[in-house]
Amino acid sequence: MNNPILFKEEKQYILQQKKLAEIMNMNYSNLELLFRAHMKNDDELFHELAMQIIKDEERKNHHLLAAKLKQILDDPPSKNEYSRLSNSLRKNIPPIPRDNEKGFPLLEVNKYHYNWDDLIVKKETEEILHEITVENQERHLLSSYGLKPKNKILFCGPPGTGKTLTAKIISSEIGYPLITVKFESVVSSYLGETSTNLKKIFDYIEKGRWVVLFDEFDIIGKKRDDPTEHGEIKRVVNNFMLMLENFRGDSILIASTNHPHILDSGVWRRFDEVVSFELPDTKCRNFIFHKKFSTFWKEPGIDLTRFALETEGFSGSDIEQVTVRAIKHTLIDKRQYITHEDLSNSVDRQKRIITAREA
Numbered sequence: 001m002n003n004p005i006l007f008k009e010e011k012q013y014i015l016q017q018k019k020l021a022e023i024m025n026m027n028y029s030n031l032e033l034l035f036r037a038h039m040k041n042d043d044e045l046f047h048e049l050a051m052q053i054i055k056d057e058e059r060k061n062h063h064l065l066a067a068k069l070k071q072i073l074d075d076p077p078s079k080n081e082y083s084r085l086s087n088s089l090r091k092n093i094p095p096i097p098r099d100n101e102k103g104f105p106l107l108e109v110n111k112y113h114y115n116w117d118d119l120i121v122k123k124e125t126e127e128i129l130h131e132i133t134v135e136n137q138e139r140h141l142l143s144s145y146g147l148k149p150k151n152k153i154l155f156c157g158p159p160g161t162g163k164t165l166t167a168k169i170i171s172s173e174i175g176y177p178l179i180t181v182k183f184e185s186v187v188s189s190y191l192g193e194t195s196t197n198l199k200k201i202f203d204y205i206e207k208g209r210w211v212v213l214f215d216e217f218d219i220i221g222k223k224r225d226d227p228t229e230h231g232e233i234k235r236v237v238n239n240f241m242l243m244l245e246n247f248r249g250d251s252i253l254i255a256s257t258n259h260p261h262i263l264d265s266g267v268w269r270r271f272d273e274v275v276s277f278e279l280p281d282t283k284c285r286n287f288i289f290h291k292k293f294s295t296f297w298k299e300p301g302i303d304l305t306r307f308a309l310e311t312e313g314f315s316g317s318d319i320e321q322v323t324v325r326a327i328k329h330t331l332i333d334k335r336q337y338i339t340h341e342d343l344s345n346s347v348d349r350q351k352r353i354i355t356a357r358e359a
């Protein structure tokens with residue numbers, strides 16, 4: 001006999017399943033794959049499917065949802081240096097070295113999912129960066145002819161021009177996790193401890209294949225202006241350079257600085273390539289504005305080119321702050337569109353911030 005209650009429950013179950021699949025705009029096999037990827041810690045597959053969902057949502061004009069999902073994938077690392085890593089990577093990486101004196105971690109290991117579309121720079125800069133990446137991807141081909149890819153790179157340029165972002169992109173493109181070396185922890189107040197810290201870092205790097213970012217490594221350079229620190233810091237720079245020169249692994253080592261002029265001329269020679277990052281010109285600013293607003297509704301007729309013209313001297317990071325501020329304002333006001341006024345106010349506010357910063 002037909003059981004009406006079971007029938008009703010079954011019907012409800014099927015409806016729920018359909019709704020779930022509809023909400024996610026996925027077919028059942030994709031949904032199943034996503035779950036399986038998560039359970040098997042298959043980070044690659046999980047991200048591939050996740051990116052698929054984001055693209056589907058964008059196609060359906062669900063820009064807010066797409067942006068939110070992308071943000072979840074790209075969330076900045078939390079205080080725990082292991083937190084962003086998939087379980088499989090977490091199990092495979094050696095314990096993070098720490099400073100003897102204060103016990104601070106000397107580096108962070110993260111995995112990112114950026115691509116070249118996220119970076120807007122001059123064509124020449126883009127070409128050099130692609131060349132570095134492709135050489136490292138074709139490492140085996142080069143080595144069969146006795147050649148080595150460029151893997152000791154110096155990034156110079158003003159703050160907020162995309163140096164850290166580029167390291168994240170290279171790491172994403174090549175598929176090696178990104179190690180970020182925290183120079184504040186490395187430069188220890190105890191004499192001699194700094195070199196010990198550097199040795200610990202290089203020992204760690206030798207244990208795997210990574211993209212390593214010695215971020216804002218000018219903290220060393222800055223301290224060279226201080227006569228009391230001079231001897232020690234000079235020794236640290238020399239030590240770092242020696243370790244860099246002796247490094248033979250397959251990892252890509254990137255040092256970044258906002259103040260190239262304070263580095264010894266000897267420093268430059270030790271790198272295979274020096275990449276200069278500049279403040280974006282009007283064309284690049286225009287691209288950055290469009291890129292940052294690509295997943296958000298704008299008031300019809302809003303003229304981003306005009307804002308690109310008005311923001312001479314802004315870095316990529318300044319433009320990012322302008323757009324985030326304007327978007328937040330729009331969301332809090334429960335409006336659907338970003339207006340010319342939102343953007344104009346946010347640009348003015350950023351101009352004041354820049355003036356205060358440069359004073």
Ligand SMILES: Nc1ncnc2c1ncn2[C@@H]1O[C@H](COP(=O)(O)OP(=O)(O)O)[C@@H](O)[C@H]1O
Binds near residue numbers: 157159315317
């Ligand atoms: N050239 C650029 N193209 C696109 N976005 C950029 C660019 N430069 C900076 N940004 C934005 O500003 C943020 C901060 O930039 P970042 O890479 O940390 O600068 P830097 O390391 O040179 O100080 C980036 O995450 C990105 O959102």
Ligand SMILES: [Mg+2]
Binds near residue numbers: 164165216256
């Ligand atoms: Mg940086």
